[in-house]
Amino acid sequence: xxxxxxxxxxxxxxxxxxxxxxxxxxxxxxxxxxxxxxxxxxxxxxxxxxxxxxxxxxxxxxxxxxxxxxxxxxxxxxxxxxxxxxxxxxxxxxxxxxxxxxxxxxxxxxxxxxxx
Amino acid sequence: xxxxxxxxxxxxxxxxxxxxxxxxxxxxxxxxxxxxxxxxxxxxxxxxxxxxxxxxxxxxxxxxxxxxxxxxxxxxxxxxxxxxxxxxxxxxxxxxxxxxxxxxxxxxxx
Numbered sequence: 001x002x003x004x005x006x007x008x009x010x011x012x013x014x015x016x017x018x019x020x021x022x023x024x025x026x027x028x029x030x031x032x033x034x035x036x037x038x039x040x041x042x043x044x045x046x047x048x049x050x051x052x053x054x055x056x057x058x059x060x061x062x063x064x065x066x067x068x069x070x071x072x073x074x075x076x077x078x079x080x081x082x083x084x085x086x087x088x089x090x091x092x093x094x095x096x097x098x099x100x101x102x103x104x105x106x107x108x109x110x111x112x113x114x115x116x
Numbered sequence: 117x118x119x120x121x122x123x124x125x126x127x128x129x130x131x132x133x134x135x136x137x138x139x140x141x142x143x144x145x146x147x148x149x150x151x152x153x154x155x156x157x158x159x160x161x162x163x164x165x166x167x168x169x170x171x172x173x174x175x176x177x178x179x180x181x182x183x184x185x186x187x188x189x190x191x192x193x194x195x196x197x198x199x200x201x202x203x204x205x206x207x208x209x210x211x212x213x214x215x216x217x218x219x220x221x222x223x224x225x226x
Contacts, residue, residue: 042218091159101148101208107159
């Protein structure tokens with residue numbers, strides 16, 4: 001029973017390029033969450049998605065960032081025209097339909113984005 | 117505005133001692149509380165959950181909850197060097213997601 005799979009593990013982009021981060025949740029989980037963690041800082045909520053729907057994007061920057069979780073395939077976090085300040089670890093987590101309150105999240109290993 | 121406060125540390129304890137990690141939260145609606153451990157450069161790992169007032173003990177880790185005081189704690193008994201990590205407190209928000217504190221860095225000294 002595979003856990004949350006994120007890829008790539010490490011991603012290097014030049015300023016102005018696009019970054020695409022992928023997340024496949026635990027099999028059977030339909031709730032996906034994306035968090036960003038800057039070095040030596042805490043986890044910052046970005047977006048919560050359920051299949052084909054964005055439930056809460058209150059933590060997502062208004063420009064350049066978007067997320068989707070299609071009916072088929074992984075969830076994608078897309079960052080357009082990356083800047084150095086986007087360099088961070090991006091974690092994806094998933095939870096089952098029975099709810100976060102009962103089970104919490106399972107995290108993936110993260111994608112470390114470096115913008116040069 | 118939801119808030120979760122944790123002492124950032126570092127908290128240093130000698131091997132074999134009890135480490136006490138504390139967390140206060142602002143949202144009185146939170147019903148479930150989770151503690152995650154994060155090793156440097158790694159992803160958070162769920163180590164303990166608690167839903168009702170009192171203590172919940174499992175092996176060396178005990179979670180404690182006091183809803184009236186909006187206070188959650190994690191006690192680690194017989195601390196080991198392998199327990200050295202950052203511990204994140206995360207109340208459930210009522211909107212099917214978790215709100216994370218900034219974490220307490222624990223160092224266990226051999």
